[in-house]
Amino acid sequence: MFGKRGTAGQGQNGTRNSVSMDQSRAPSQEPKQPVDGEQPTQPVANAQPATNENPVKAEPLRKPVAKERLQEVKVGIFNDLIEAVDLAGLSKLSDESVREEISDIVSEIISMRDLVLTTQEHTQVIDDICNDVLGLGPLEPLIARDDIADIMVNGPDKVYIESKGKIELTGVKFRDNAQLMNICQRIVTAVGRRVDEASPICDARLMDGSRVNVIAPPLAIDGAALTIRKFSQDKLSLDDLVNFGSISKEGAELLEVASASRCNILISGGTGSGKTTLLNCMTDYIEPGERVITCEDAAELQLKNPHVVRLETRPPNLEGAGQITMTDLVKNCLRMRPERIIVGEVRGPEAFDLLQAMNTGHDGSMGTVHANNPREALSRVENMIAMGGFNLPARAMREQIASSINVIVQASRLRDGSRKITHVTEIVGMEGETVTLQDLLTFDFLAESEDGKIQGEHKATGVKPKFWDRARYFGLEAKLANALGLT
Numbered sequence: 035m036f037g038k039r040g041t042a043g044q045g046q047n048g049t050r051n052s053v054s055m056d057q058s059r060a061p062s063q064e065p066k067q068p069v070d071g072e073q074p075t076q077p078v079a080n081a082q083p084a085t086n087e088n089p090v091k092a093e094p095l096r097k098p099v100a101k102e103r104l105q106e107v108k109v110g111i112f113n114d115l116i117e118a119v120d121l122a123g124l125s126k127l128s129d130e131s132v133r134e135e136i137s138d139i140v141s142e143i144i145s146m147r148d149l150v151l152t153t154q155e156h157t158q159v160i161d162d163i164c165n166d167v168l169g170l171g172p173l174e175p176l177i178a179r180d181d182i183a184d185i186m187v188n189g190p191d192k193v194y195i196e197s198k199g200k201i202e203l204t205g206v207k208f209r210d211n212a213q214l215m216n217i218c219q220r221i222v223t224a225v226g227r228r229v230d231e232a233s234p235i236c237d238a239r240l241m242d243g244s245r246v247n248v249i250a251p252p253l254a255i256d257g258a259a260l261t262i263r264k265f266s267q268d269k270l271s272l273d274d275l276v277n278f279g280s281i282s283k284e285g286a287e288l289l290e291v292a293s294a295s296r297c298n299i300l301i302s303g304g305t306g307s308g309k310t311t312l313l314n315c316m317t318d319y320i321e322p323g324e325r326v327i328t329c330e331d332a333a334e335l336q337l338k339n340p341h342v343v344r345l346e347t348r349p350p351n352l353e354g355a356g357q358i359t360m361t362d363l364v365k366n367c368l369r370m371r372p373e374r375i376i377v378g379e380v381r382g383p384e385a386f387d388l389l390q391a392m393n394t395g396h397d398g399s400m401g402t403v404h405a406n407n408p409r410e411a412l413s414r415v416e417n418m419i420a421m422g423g424f425n426l427p428a429r430a431m432r433e434q435i436a437s438s439i440n441v442i443v444q445a446s447r448l449r450d451g452s453r454k455i456t457h458v459t460e461i462v463g464m465e466g467e468t469v470t471l472q473d474l475l476t477f478d479f480l481a482e483s484e485d486g487k488i489q490g491e492h493k494a495t496g497v498k499p500k501f502w503d504r505a506r507y508f509g510l511e512a513k514l515a516n517a518l519g520l521t
């Protein structure tokens with residue numbers, strides 16, 4: 035069954051394949067020295083043909099595997115296993131059956147390779163291999179931790195995490211790139227995709243909803259890069275953001291009024307600044323009776339609203355067909371009698387369709403956009419519309435933007451790792467060719483404490499918002515006045 039093994043499964047670091055390499059060695063070759071070079075270690079396999087007369091090679095037959103070689107043995111067994119079974123197929127079976135299956139095959143490999151393992155080593159090899167096949171191998175402990183927002187794997191030897199806003203290197207390592215690729219493969223197989231040299235970029239999702247991106251060699255030069263945005267079951271609320279100091283209590287009230295009085299809202303921010311989280315928080319104030327349609331690339335939002343239709347884009351299949359873009363979804367939304375449309379991330383020509391929707395009776399629609407300040411958010415939207423090939427003069431485009439969006443909320447991840455809402459800004463109208471903005475609330479930086487924490491405060495600018503009448507219509511005038519200190 036394993037006779038087809040040859041050079042396949044050669045690792046990148048040259049330390050693998052003790053099993054298969056030993057078998058193909060010339061009889062005169064010396065046994066491998068241990069990594070630390072102190073005690074000579076016995077070869078892990080009976081690598082010699084029966085006719086071998088070399089006493090050094092013939093003798094070590096039934097000796098237990100030295101501890102430091104166990105890892106190499108595992109690599110060898112694992113490589114044999116990959117060749118012997120269809121791991122993607124295995125993932126469809128129950129955990130119990132997979133464990134049994136693997137246990138049988140591994141035992142067979144061990145006996146075919148004439149490896150000698152103690153019972154404990156045998157069990158450990160099977161456990162580790164099952165973890166690789168069933169779970170996420172070395173990533174499992176990180177996945178289990180609640181305090182981690184992102185896991186970033188840069189090749190087999192470097193795994194970073196983001197915890198409490200700070201990025202740090204962990205001690206987690208993969209055996210080699212093959213193990214890392216195998217785990218990437220498992221993740222993407224679960225969503226019916228494939229990652230290899232031919233299609234090296236892939237988005238997927240873990241069972242718990244975490245968002246995953248894989249980019250494999252040769253595009254990722256130092257080994258596969260895997261990025262996981264952990265899905266938190268307990269979504270943060272505006273109250274949580276107030277407790278974290280991301281926004282003041284009054285600021286949170288302002289956001290609540292903007293959402294409840296059906297302003298069209300654009301949430302702007304950099305990567306991982308908390309845009310999606312904020313969008314989710316703002317949807318808490320949508321009236322339960324309103325029909326909401328969400329469009330996302332990978333469903334992350336968790337709306338409490340009972341009347342929600344959740345839509346997700348679809349990448350092209352392996353033949354390059356069947357793609358459903360965000361524009362397709364937003365366009366289709368309009369035929370679904372939505373009251374509000376929520377777009378997880380606006381990043382292309384769908385911006386135009388969303389603005390149209392905002393302008394045509396779907397008040398209270400929202401979306402996020404990647405930008406570093408409210409003004410930049412507007413030029414991003416402008417560029418996205420231009421990308422879609424809409425040949426509108428700049429002025430017409432800006433008028434469209436100014437008449438559709440009411441409020442821009444800016445989220446930022448500051449250099450101390452904290453996430454803050456730095457601006458709540460309103461679009462007032464046009465002056466000549468320029469869209470006019472007015473800040474309603476800003477975060478004013480005051481100082482940096484000794485432990486590197488940024489201190490500052492959220493301050494209302496004292497401006498009466500343009501959406502005042504709208505808030506009054508929804509009975510929220512007093513709350514708005516209070517939030518802005520205008521009483």
Ligand SMILES: Nc1ncnc2c1ncn2[C@@H]1O[C@H](COP(=O)(O)OP(=O)(O)OP(=O)(O)O)[C@@H](O)[C@H]1O
Nearest residue numbers: 183275278280304305306307308309310311312453
């Ligand atoms: N105000 C906050 N305080 C603390 N943690 C936060 C805050 N906002 C978001 N987070 C956490 O930060 C991480 C990233 O948040 P989120 O997914 O909302 O960012 P994003 O801007 O949408 O990222 P991306 O650009 O990748 O889409 C999540 O783990 C989230 O729980």
Ligand SMILES: [Mg+2]
Nearest residue numbers: 309310311379
């Ligand atoms: Mg997001």
